[in-house]
Amino acid sequence: MDFISNLNNILGYDHVLTGNNMQPFLQDWRKRYQGNAIAVVLPNTSTKIAKIVELCIQNNISIVPQGGNTSLCGGSIPDTSGNSIIVSTMYLNKIRNIDTKNNSITVEAGCILRSVQDIANASDRLFPLSLGSEGSCTIGGNLATNAGGTQVIRYGNMRNLTLGIEVVTAQGKILDGLRNLHKDNSGYDLRNLYIGSEGTLGIFTAATLKLYSRTPFTYTAMIALNSIEDSIEFFFRVRSKFSYMINAFELMNSNCIQFVRLVFPQMPLPFDKQIIQKSQWFILIELSNHEKEDYLKNLFEKLLEDSIEKNLIITAIISSNKSQSKSFWNLRDSIPLAESELGKSIKHDIAIPISGIANFISKTNSIIQNNFPYVKHIIFGHVGDGNLHYNVAKAPEQKEEELLNQQKKIYRIVHDNVNDFGVPFVRNMA
Numbered sequence: 001m002d003f004i005s006n007l008n009n010i011l012g013y014d015h016v017l018t019g020n021n022m023q024p025f026l027q028d029w030r031k032r033y034q035g036n037a038i039a040v041v042l043p044n045t046s047t048k049i050a051k052i053v054e055l056c057i058q059n060n061i062s063i064v065p066q067g068g069n070t071s072l073c074g075g076s077i078p079d080t081s082g083n084s085i086i087v088s089t090m091y092l093n094k095i096r097n098i099d100t101k102n103n104s105i106t107v108e109a110g111c112i113l114r115s116v117q118d119i120a121n122a123s124d125r126l127f128p129l130s131l132g133s134e135g136s137c138t139i140g141g142n143l144a145t146n147a148g149g150t151q152v153i154r155y156g157n158m159r160n161l162t163l164g165i166e167v168v169t170a171q172g173k174i175l176d177g178l179r180n181l182h183k184d185n186s187g188y189d190l191r192n193l194y195i196g197s198e199g200t201l202g203i204f205t206a207a208t209l210k211l212y213s214r215t216p217f218t219y220t221a222m223i224a225l226n227s228i229e230d231s232i233e234f235f236f237r238v239r240s241k242f243s244y245m246i247n248a249f250e251l252m253n254s255n256c257i258q259f260v261r262l263v264f265p266q267m268p269l270p271f272d273k274q275i276i277q278k279s280q281w282f283i284l285i286e287l288s289n290h291e292k293e294d295y296l297k298n299l300f301e302k303l304l305e306d307s308i309e310k311n312l313i314i315t316a317i318i319s320s321n322k323s324q325s326k327s328f329w330n331l332r333d334s335i336p337l338a339e340s341e342l343g344k345s346i347k348h349d350i351a352i353p354i355s356g357i358a359n360f361i362s363k364t365n366s367i368i369q370n371n372f373p374y375v376k377h378i379i380f381g382h383v384g385d386g387n388l389h390y391n392v393a394k395a396p397e398q399k400e401e402e403l404l405n406q407q408k409k410i411y412r413i414v415h416d417n418v419n420d421f422g423v424p425f426v427r428n429m430a
């Protein structure tokens with residue numbers, strides 16, 4: 001029996017796609033990568049995935065797992081050889097268990113992140129992972145990429161949020177590690193080997209995740225600043241005052257706001273035109289706690305007033321209601337879409353020690369600006385964990401090819417600087 005007939009036998013005809021039906025799975029979110037595949041399979045159980053892996057081993061066919069296909073560097077797309085299958089987890093989407101006393105939830109890998117957040121909410125709990133792509137990305141993809149997002153500063157990334165995993169290994173065996181223990185010292189930590197392995201070691205089929213109590217009092221603020229140095233200094237002030245109460249501290253340079261304005265001219269902006277034009281950097285902060293409402297608000301207002309007085313920040317606005325706070329987040333979350341609407345850009349998803357962020361940005365910006373004076377820096381990210389999106393886009397009047405022709409050189413500059421700022425101990429030991 002041929003390979004496709006065997007797939008049909010395991011999954012049924014409806015769950016094996018070939019030909020044109022595969023197209024939506026063969027291109028990435030940014031439309032930068034187009035792959036090829038023998039078939040796209042849509043299994044709905046771990047046992048079927050194990051059988052598919054065994055079949056692929058026998059036929060020497062490679063496998064690309066795919067969740068929501070929202071990754072930004074082509075990891076969910078096969079190469080062009082046409083010797084792969086895509087295993088999509090879209091039908092592997094059951095909630096297996098929620099235990100509010102243990103603060104844990106067990107979900108299948110194809111569950112959409114937002115639906116897990118919603119189910120936790122409905123049980124008066126919080127699943128804190130939060131990404132711009134949360135309406136489409138899956139728990140399996142979040143595990144495979146060790147996703148971070150906006151709340152890492154308080155709750156950590158996917159590794160910190162995971163108690164147990166179920167994986168189909170590259171040998172086609174089901175590894176049942178669905179533990180719900182908050183402390184688990186019983187053996188080697190295979191969980192952390194698989195998390196972040198980008199589908200190279202196995203296919204996640206389910207996970208037990210941590211839940212948290214919801215914090216009732218939340219404040220969101222937008223801050224306008226003059227420089228990256230001030231922005232990082234301001235972060236240190238906020239951190240020393242509010243520590244675990246900081247949910248998010250999101251940095252954006254002024255080009256981010258300009259790109260959003262060009263693509264979404266109707267979107268409300270937090271500040272008037274003058275402030276927007278004058279400010280080089282913006283910060284979105286979210287704080288929350290369980291204590292009395294006034295306590296946090298008063299402290300926060302005092303810190304903002306003091307920072308304005310000391311000329312550390314230009315101005316700030318605390319949201320007065322939920323819809324205003326949502327509009328701040330909309331602005332932040334629209335940056336990737338605005339960027340991609342304005343043409344292909346050269347992206348870097350990098351991590352720098354927080355203490356090195358300001359120097360890294362100043363140095364890298366000036367090298368790039370000297371060599372490629374026409375480009376626009378689009379810099380945004382999560383200061384709390386040092387994860388920055390350091391992107392280089394074309395100016396609106398520039399041709400796309402002109403920028404893309406410089407891709408290798410721009411990668412080199414950014415990667416070399418990340419290395420200089422990011423791994424000083426490794427470098428010194430060599």
Ligand SMILES: Cc1cc2nc3c(=O)[nH]c(=O)nc-3n(C[C@H](O)[C@H](O)[C@H](O)COP(=O)(O)OP(=O)(O)OC[C@H]3O[C@@H](n4cnc5c(N)ncnc54)[C@H](O)[C@@H]3O)c2cc1C
Pocket residue numbers: 029064065066067068069070071072075076089109130131132133136137138139140141142143144145146147148149150198199200202203204205336337
């Ligand atoms: C607007 C926007 C904002 C984003 N913001 C963030 C952010 O703040 N932080 C962040 O970390 N990422 C962010 N991302 C990137 C992306 O959304 C995340 O990496 C997400 O975790 C990917 O999930 P996915 O289900 O879409 O995975 P996919 O894109 O389908 O796959 C990503 C990788 O995981 C592998 N994979 C997928 N499912 C499985 C599985 N079940 N088992 C094994 N391997 C699997 C794939 O082979 C691929 O290598 C953003 C993306 C967009 C479009």
